[in-house]
Amino acid sequence: MKHFTVLLVAVLVFNSVAVPQATQTQRASPDAKVKTEVQKRGTGEKSRIKVRLRNKAEVKGYISKIEDASFDVTDKKTGRATTIPYADVEKVQGSGLSKGAKIGIIAGAAVVIVAVVIAVGVCRAGYC
Numbered sequence: 001m002k003h004f005t006v007l008l009v010a011v012l013v014f015n016s017v018a019v020p021q022a023t024q025t026q027r028a029s030p031d032a033k034v035k036t037e038v039q040k041r042g043t044g045e046k047s048r049i050k051v052r053l054r055n056k057a058e059v060k061g062y063i064s065k066i067e068d069a070s071f072d073v074t075d076k077k078t079g080r081a082t083t084i085p086y087a088d089v090e091k092v093q094g095s096g097l098s099k100g101a102k103i104g105i106i107a108g109a110a111v112v113i114v115a116v117v118i119a120v121g122v123c124r125a126g127y128c
Contacts, residue, residue, distance in 0.1 A: 034089045038063060038071050041094060048095035049073065053088050 041047040047063045051073060059082050065072040074081045097105075122128065 031086045031089075034086045034092055037092045038066055038086075045076065048076075050093045050095070051084060051089055052091040052093075053084070054090045055088075056090075059084060 038049075041049060041063055043063045043066060045062050048061070049063060051059045053059065059073050061073040061075040061082070063071055064074040064081055070083050070085045072081045072083050
């Protein structure tokens with residue numbers, strides 16, 4: 001019984017020490033996610049993005065410069081660069097289709113192909 005009590009106290013102390021560290025990591029996470037997303041896309045006119053800021057404003061263009069605390073988005077039409085701190089970003093979207101949309105298109109095409117193959121097979125078997 002004494003060993004169980006000591007073990008229980010040790011687990012509770014360890015748990016209370018570990019929880020605040022996890023909470024601090026989660027707070028820093030959104031800025032780090034944004035920074036990773038921006039760095040993954042790189043710079044140049046092919047790295048087109050749409051950024052939604054925390055004040056609900058949107059900035060569209062391409063990433064022209066990446067720094068430690070911010071990045072620049074340049075509007076292709078006007079050539080005007082906007083410096084955006086990572087902390088001000090709510091969401092980063094790339095141009096083009098999302099992964100889910102691409103998967104949906106491929107799945108839909110596969111269903112159509114299978115349906116056509118089955119229809120042709122049924123017609124050739126004389127059931128048309």
